[in-house]
Amino acid sequence: MSATRDPRFAPRLAGACIDFAPEASCLEIQGLSLAYGDTPALEALSLRVPRHRVTAFIGPSGCGKSTLLRALNRLHDLNEEVVREGRILLDGQDIHAPEVSVAELRRRVGMVFQAPNPFPMSIYDNVAFGLRLQGRVSKRKRDDTVEWALRSAALWHEVKDRLQASAWSLSGGQQQRLVIARTLAVGPEVLLLDEPASALDPISTLKIEELIRNLKSTLTLVLVTHNMQQAARVSDYTAFLQGGELVEYGPTDTLFTNPRLRRTENYITGRMA
Amino acid sequence: MIGVWHAWRGRTPRGEGPWAWLSAGSVALSLLALAALLLLLTVRGLGHFWPADVALVTLADGQQLAGVPVREVALPGDGRERLYRTGNAELEDGVWAWVPVAAITEVEYPRELVRVERRRGDEMVGWLVGMTREDGRWIEGARAWTALQERLHVLQGLRETRDRLRETVILPHVSEREPGDGDTPELTRAYARLQELQAAMEGGRLILRAAGGERLVVPLEALQSARRPNAMSAIDKLADWSDAVWRFLTEGPRAANTRGGVWPAIFGTVLMVILMSVMVMPFGVLAAVYLNEVAHQGRVTRLVRIAVRNLAGVPSIVYGVFGLGVFVYGIGGTLDTWFFEERLPSPTFGTGGLLWASLTLALLTLPVVIVATEEGLARIPDQQREGALALGATRLEMLSRVVLPMATPAMLTGLILAVARAAGEVAPLMLVGVAKLAPQVPVDGHFPFLHLDRKFMHLGYHVYDVALHSGDLQAALPLAYATALLLVLVILVLNLTAIFLRHYLRVRHGMPSPR
Ligand SMILES: Nc1ncnc2c1ncn2[C@@H]1O[C@H](COP(=O)(O)OP(=O)(O)OP(=O)(O)O)[C@@H](O)[C@H]1O
Numbered sequence: 001m002s003a004t005r006d007p008r009f010a011p012r013l014a015g016a017c018i019d020f021a022p023e024a025s026c027l028e029i030q031g032l033s034l035a036y037g038d039t040p041a042l043e044a045l046s047l048r049v050p051r052h053r054v055t056a057f058i059g060p061s062g063c064g065k066s067t068l069l070r071a072l073n074r075l076h077d078l079n080e081e082v083v084r085e086g087r088i089l090l091d092g093q094d095i096h097a098p099e100v101s102v103a104e105l106r107r108r109v110g111m112v113f114q115a116p117n118p119f120p121m122s123i124y125d126n127v128a129f130g131l132r133l134q135g136r137v138s139k140r141k142r143d144d145t146v147e148w149a150l151r152s153a154a155l156w157h158e159v160k161d162r163l164q165a166s167a168w169s170l171s172g173g174q175q176q177r178l179v180i181a182r183t184l185a186v187g188p189e190v191l192l193l194d195e196p197a198s199a200l201d202p203i204s205t206l207k208i209e210e211l212i213r214n215l216k217s218t219l220t221l222v223l224v225t226h227n228m229q230q231a232a233r234v235s236d237y238t239a240f241l242q243g244g245e246l247v248e249y250g251p252t253d254t255l256f257t258n259p260r261l262r263r264t265e266n267y268i269t270g271r272m273a
Numbered sequence: 274m275i276g277v278w279h280a281w282r283g284r285t286p287r288g289e290g291p292w293a294w295l296s297a298g299s300v301a302l303s304l305l306a307l308a309a310l311l312l313l314l315t316v317r318g319l320g321h322f323w324p325a326d327v328a329l330v331t332l333a334d335g336q337q338l339a340g341v342p343v344r345e346v347a348l349p350g351d352g353r354e355r356l357y358r359t360g361n362a363e364l365e366d367g368v369w370a371w372v373p374v375a376a377i378t379e380v381e382y383p384r385e386l387v388r389v390e391r392r393r394g395d396e397m398v399g400w401l402v403g404m405t406r407e408d409g410r411w412i413e414g415a416r417a418w419t420a421l422q423e424r425l426h427v428l429q430g431l432r433e434t435r436d437r438l439r440e441t442v443i444l445p446h447v448s449e450r451e452p453g454d455g456d457t458p459e460l461t462r463a464y465a466r467l468q469e470l471q472a473a474m475e476g477g478r479l480i481l482r483a484a485g486g487e488r489l490v491v492p493l494e495a496l497q498s499a500r501r502p503n504a505m506s507a508i509d510k511l512a513d514w515s516d517a518v519w520r521f522l523t524e525g526p527r528a529a530n531t532r533g534g535v536w537p538a539i540f541g542t543v544l545m546v547i548l549m550s551v552m553v554m555p556f557g558v559l560a561a562v563y564l565n566e567v568a569h570q571g572r573v574t575r576l577v578r579i580a581v582r583n584l585a586g587v588p589s590i591v592y593g594v595f596g597l598g599v600f601v602y603g604i605g606g607t608l609d610t611w612f613f614e615e616r617l618p619s620p621t622f623g624t625g626g627l628l629w630a631s632l633t634l635a636l637l638t639l640p641v642v643i644v645a646t647e648e649g650l651a652r653i654p655d656q657q658r659e660g661a662l663a664l665g666a667t668r669l670e671m672l673s674r675v676v677l678p679m680a681t682p683a684m685l686t687g688l689i690l691a692v693a694r695a696a697g698e699v700a701p702l703m704l705v706g707v708a709k710l711a712p713q714v715p716v717d718g719h720f721p722f723l724h725l726d727r728k729f730m731h732l733g734y735h736v737y738d739v740a741l742h743s744g745d746l747q748a749a750l751p752l753a754y755a756t757a758l759l760l761v762l763v764i765l766v767l768n769l770t771a772i773f774l775r776h777y778l779r780v781r782h783g784m785p786s787p788r
């Protein structure tokens with residue numbers, strides 16, 4: 001990634017980059033542009049994600065929410081086509097700096113995907129997966145961490161008697177909470193959630209939302225959602241993206257009740273251009 | 274069958290109209306053909322070991338013959354002709370007799386008729402006249418039968434002792450001996466013991482009277498067993514039959530493969546298939562992982578993939594020629610000049626053997642394993658891979674802990690296909706190491722325990738050898754059927770093992786089994 005601007009990226013648009021400065025920031029995105037080959041997906045995007053808060057990304061389908069989220073833990077590294085420019089800072093350090101190990105970064109920035117993706121192993125092994133990767137941890141410690149993670153993900157009581165059962169035998173909602181527990185077990189600072197409840201029934205959705213609210217005392221959460229009510233219910237800050245650009249970013253209450261831009265208002269009220 | 278069943282029940286198979294009927298019919302037909310094949314192999318193969326009754330046939334001209342009826346054919350024009358297996362190869366009209374059914378005036382089954390199985394050559398049929406014991410005493414009448422059974426039992430014991438001595442002491446000594454070395458004292462002792470045993474077996478003769486009245490004299494040590502099938506109850510026969518089947522499975526061949534069992538061939542087939550699997554699986558899986566997970570998905574990868582798929586269609590004899598040229602003469606010859614120079618010009622690895630045969634078959638089945646594994650890898654959703662990476666796994670950890678375990682059922686499918694193809698393959702083996710006779714199995718108690726340079730026997734080749742290279746095809750055919758049945762069973766057992774393993778893995782991983 002060169003420091004000079006890639007001609008494929010459109011020139012920086014005035015107003016597209018709203019420098020909104022909330023409280024102590026955990027993640028800081030500075031002029032991030034990203035393209036899949038010749039198709040641009042994000043354009044000169046800057047924003048700060050506050051620590052121990054829930055930040056929601058909303059926007060129409062294809063606007064680049066998932067792309068942005070995946071950039072935050074370098075999942076795009078796998079795709080040779082992806083061209084990126086700009087910086088992402090985690091606690092002030094550039095995550096693309098050569099001394100940063102990708103594995104370490106991904107442990108610090110956990111990610112939960114739209115469709116639950118437990119591994120085809122037992123419930124216990126799923127949660128212990130990340131721990132085992134880190135090498136020697138005593139069984140006692142591992143058991144404790146697994147229990148703690150499952151409790152944190154509000155799943156312990158449902159599975160404590162069948163930890164050795166296949167994870168694929170769980171319901172969709174339980175699977176999604178298992179995936180969250182699995183991510184929590186490696187002790188992340190940031191949790192990225194890409195539409196975590198879109199495949200779930202209303203009750204499971206409520207459970208996940210409650211979980212998100214409980215987790216923010218210890219974690220920084222970033223939530224992508226299509227559900228306006230959900231964003232309003234759980235998030236502290238909301239960013240509205242459109243066409244790969246950040247349109248508006250602010251405290252959730254303000255953004256939903258009193259948006260600054262017409263485009264935001266149209267989207268929130270369902271009047272899409 | 275299922276289709277026909279639905280049709281009988283008045284339902285149409287899935288889909289409507291004549292197409293459904295046609296497809297259901299062809300399924301039923303293929304199943305019927307398969308069942309018929311297995312039935313033929315089973316009946317003809319296993320029937321061979323049954324101690325069938327001996328008929329005493331009196332013809333219109335007063336002539337008599339004794340034999341086991343084999344089959345009957347219609348003559349051109351009128352009448353039928355029946356084939357009897359009469360044995361007694363030393364007689365002028367021995368072993369087989371075609372008899373016009375119309376000429377038969379009487380068929381009896383006298384209880385005293387004896388069938389004598391020889392160690393080599395055809396059996397003997399007739400009345401027991403008497404026997405001289407090994408000490409020269411003459412015994413006749415009812416006591417002769419008991420004395421004969423006792424002596425045959427003793428002979429069997431002596432033979433077993435001799436074979437054990439040969440296998441456990443003499444052969445290992447001889448094969449470890451450097452050229453020019455003299456006999457060790459242990460070997461000299463063993464040879465002396467061998468002579469003793471040989472001497473103890475000699476002596477004694479059996480005298481039979483054939484149905485035509487001729488006297489037949491045979492040395493007792495040339496005999497394997499004697500029975501009076503007409504006097505045996507069904508239970509006796511069943512016991513006799515199971516014993517014969519057991520001996521067929523567990524003994525080595527005798528008399529140029531026309532007698533005895535097929536144990537070395539069973540062992541060779543299974544061992545070769547296992548070695549082949551051990552060689553093909555790591556290579557096939559690694560190649561598939563490279564093609565699907567590592568390589569840049571460009572034009573070159575696509576070309577390689579197409580080439581691999583087409584490799585599966587190359588005739589097996591081509592692999593045999595390749596194995597002979599590259600493995601046996603090329604690599605094997607080089608190994609010999611490097612490590613086994615003292616034994617040259619007699620080759621060690623520079624000739625066909627277990628190693629080269631397994632390697633050739635591994636090459637032959639490599640495409641199957643690659644294709645099956647790749648299909649399994651392609652079916653694994655990317656979310657699984659990303660899930661592992663998002664937890665801080667490296668690519669290697671992701672592959673080894675999530676992707677490969679999920680692909681094991683597909684790999685086993687590849688293994689099943691590979692085993693099915695390799696176990697039945699004969700043509701390439703003839704070039705790279707199968708032997709008509711190799712009574713010493715390639716595994717024994719002597720270092721290095723698994724002798725990869727040895728030639729080995731194979732059930733498929735054994736069928737070919739028995740059916741085509743024994744003098745009497747009529748007599749050898751049942752043996753060929755039995756061996757072929759065994760080959761089918763061995764492949765079935767190997768495949769079922771892999772299928773159960775696959776099922777077990779699926780269940781353990783909680784994956785649904787595909788239909
Ligand atoms: N692997 C890829 N290769 C090429 N283009 C991609 C790839 N992934 C996404 N895109 C494109 O990038 C743009 C942004 O996609 P992204 O998945 O980030 O959208 P999104 O906001 O998450 O949409 P949704 O709400 O539907 O999930 C889209 O135009 C999409 O077609």
Ligand SMILES: [Mg+2]
Nearest residue numbers: 065066067194
């Ligand atoms: Mg998305």
